[in-house]
Amino acid sequence: MCGITGWVDFAGLAPDARSVAEKMNDEHVHRGPDGYGIWISARAVIAHRRLSVIDIDHSAQPMLLPGDGPAPDAARLVLSYNGELYNYRELRAELAARGHRFRTAGDTEVVLAAWAAWGPRAVERFNGIFAFAVWDTTDETLWLVRDHLGVKPLHYHHRGERLVFGSEAKSLLAHPDVPVAVDEDGLRHLALPLLKFPGTSPYAGIAEVLPGTLLAFSRNGVRARRYWDAADLISRPPAPDDVATAAGELRALLADTVARQTLADVPLGTFLSGGLDSSAVTALAGRLPQRAGVASFSVDFTDAAGDPHSRSAQDRHHAREAAAFIGSDHHSIVLDSALLADRAVRDATVRARDLPNGFGDLDMSLLLLSRAVRGHVTVALSGEAADEILGGYAWFQDPSAVWAETFPWIADSPAHGHLHQRVLSTLHPGLLDRLDLGTYLRDAYATTLGRLGHDPALSKDERRHREIIHLAVTHFLPTLLDRKDRLSMANSLEVRVPFCDHRLVGHVITLSRAVHHAGGQEKGVLREAVRDLLPASVVDRRKSPYPTSPDPDYARRLRDQLTTVLADPPPGLHDLFAPHVLDPARITGAARSHGLVSNFEGEVVLNFASWLRQYAPRLAP
Incomplete structure (x- = not known):
């Protein structure tokens, strides 16, 4: 993957435009350590950092398409592209038949040639994960485009005649005209870390291009158009309750998707937790002739308590069992409490996400896991999105959650x-x-459900199931995709997510609740689709959350850090947290192992302290 950034200013660029562009581009060095480029004209700056995955020695960016006018070397289109186009070979052949002469062997030039041939409608032909910027010099329009599910990030700041964009917020914040500020809505988003509000950012003035959206900026201002929307699919009548047919179609789609997503000119592996989703992806990858013995990776923790029933111990057992059955070259990445609790690791995690929102040591462990995996491979496949599109979480079934x-x-x-x-x-x-x-959440909830249409023949249970699928895809899955992208790309590791293939998503979310829960188990249709690929213990295993460190030494180290932070808290911390949370006498209660995320209260305080110290944001009074 890569990092893209730049801006357009119809009032003209300042004399220091290049130095500003270099500073913004350098904020993405982790996303693109293998190359960089900056293109500047009278009103536009397009910059790029490259992580070489396909066509390693060529496909440098920004990539230009020359015009046909009296100055043949002048650029007609300028592209800065982050992502992978999994159907680029088919599109390349089609474009070559139309007369395009390719100079490179990668997917970047295919995106550029497709845009030249079909304009903005080209994106409707794309299968992949991507976020890119196209500057069209003929009509001076900047196009920002994001993939169907929003796997790859793309932020922007618009004010008057200027629009600044970038893969991560940190690149925009490096521009002198973008404030490091959080308004009241931003504070609401920080207070609601389990929700992603599409198109928004906690930073004042910084928005996100919505998934499945084209955004155009010209002298006439900003306009946006959705080219793909999960709500349209969820609103369709349900497919027949035929588990065997649905499972067969899911298997074919998933196999095709995994095959496409293993395309790379660099070493590739998979995340293998021992759960159903990652095991299915690893098994299908390992069946490909060119990927036999695929490298797989799981996270594990030192456990001073030695509890064989801990989540990490259970995952360790199932990951090894799955790997042995599949025949993958498995690596268990063991993290000890000293490294996991290292202040520098927390700071790097907060910096990677540009925000204090997080899931405690689950985030630090993912950062460290990605760092270790990058020592072996450049690309890894992961199982994200299966639970959201197939109803895999407990809150799809627990009545107190379902009917809330x-x-x-x-x-x-x-x-x-x-x-x-x-x-x-x-x-x-x-x-x-x-x-x-409370009011803010009620309004957001009603607005989200208001976008859905429903077949009047749907039962109450079926209608609610579809509503929860929609809520999960639009407001929960994006938090996980953001987390995985930032923490993996912080280590220059590209993560691909087969369950986010828009064709697969379109098939699965129209299936009925009965098919999703075939056999009385969550994700029953997926279990049937991959039953022959995995050991029965993995196929029939119940959903297990991402593991948290069971080591009591980690909680002790957390208490020590809290003591240090509370002795000299950064400005703003006391305005955000309740007095009892920042009471040194209660530190023991803030750091203890319990619940879905251990040490949660202490983790929240430490994350915010790190963010306030690193970013010094101006908070709404």
């Missing part, structure tokens, strides 16, 4: 470890009163 009149994973239910309530309990009462999160 809110996003089910933040309902006051054990289905998600009461994490939402635990977050709220840490915040300053005055801040909670000012933000009025």
Whole structure:
């Protein structure tokens, strides 16, 4: 993958434009350590950092398409592209038949040639994960484009005649005209870390291009168009309740998707937790002749308590069992408490995400896992999105979550470890009163469901199941995709997500609840689709959350860090958190192993302290 950034200013560029562009581009060096480039004209700056995955020695960016006018060397189109186009070979052949003469062997030139041939409608032909910027010099329009599910990030800041864009917020914040500020809505988003509000960012003035969207900026301002929307698919009548047919179609789609996504000119592996989703992806990858004995990776923890029933111990057992059955070259990455609790690791994790939102040591472990995996491969496949599109979480089935009149994973239910309530309990009462999160959540929930249409023949249960699929795809899955992208790309590791293939998603989310839960198990249709690929213990295993460190030494180290932070807290910390959370006498209660995420309250405080120290944001008064 790569990092893209730049801006367009119809008032003209300042004299220091190149130095600003270099600074912004350098913020993405982790996304693209293998190459860089900057293109500048009178009104536009297009910059790029490259991670070489396909056509390693060529396909440098920004990539230009020359015009046909009196100055043949002048650029007609300028492209800065982040992503992978999995059907680029088919598109390349079609474009070559139309007369395009290719100079490179990669997918970047295919994107450029497709845009030249078909304009913005080219994106409707793309299968992949991508975020890119195209500057069209003929009509001076900047196009920003994001993939169907929003796997790859793309932020922008628009004010008057200027629009600044970048893969990560840090590149925009490096521009002198983009403030490092958080307004009241931004504070609401920080207080609701389990929800992603599409198109928004906690930073004032910074938005995201919506998934499945084309955004154009010209002298006439900004306009956007959705080219793909999961809501349109979910609103369709359900497919017949035929488990065998649905499983067969899912197997064919998943196999094709995995085959496409293993295309790379660099070493490739998979994340293998021992759960159903990652095991299915690894098994299908390992069946490909060119990927026999594919490298697989799982995370493990030192456990001073030696509990064989801990989540990490169970995952360790199932990952090894799956790897042995599949025949993958498996690597168990063991993290000890000293490394996991290292302040530099937390700072790097917060820096990777540009925000304090996170899931405690789950984030640090993913950062460290990605760092270790990058020592072996450049590309890895992962199982994200299967639970959201197939109803795999407990909150798809627990009545107290299913029928709550809110996003089910933040309902006051054990289905998600009461994490939402635990977050709220840490915040300053005055801040909670000012933000009025209850009203904000009700409005967001109603607006989201208001976008759905439903077949009147649907039963109450079926209608609610579809609503939760929609809520999960639009407001929960993006938090996981953001997390995986930032923490893997912080280590220059490209992660691909086969379950986010838009063809597969389109098939699965129109299936009925009965098919999703075939055999009385969550993701029953997926279990049937891959049953012959995996050991029965993995196929029939119940959903297990991402593991958290079971080592009590980690909690002790966390308490020591809290003591240090509270002795000299950064400005703003006392305005955000309740007095009892920042009371040194209660540190033991803030760092303890319990629930879905251990040490949660202490983790939240330490994350915010790191963010306030590193970014010094201006918070809404």
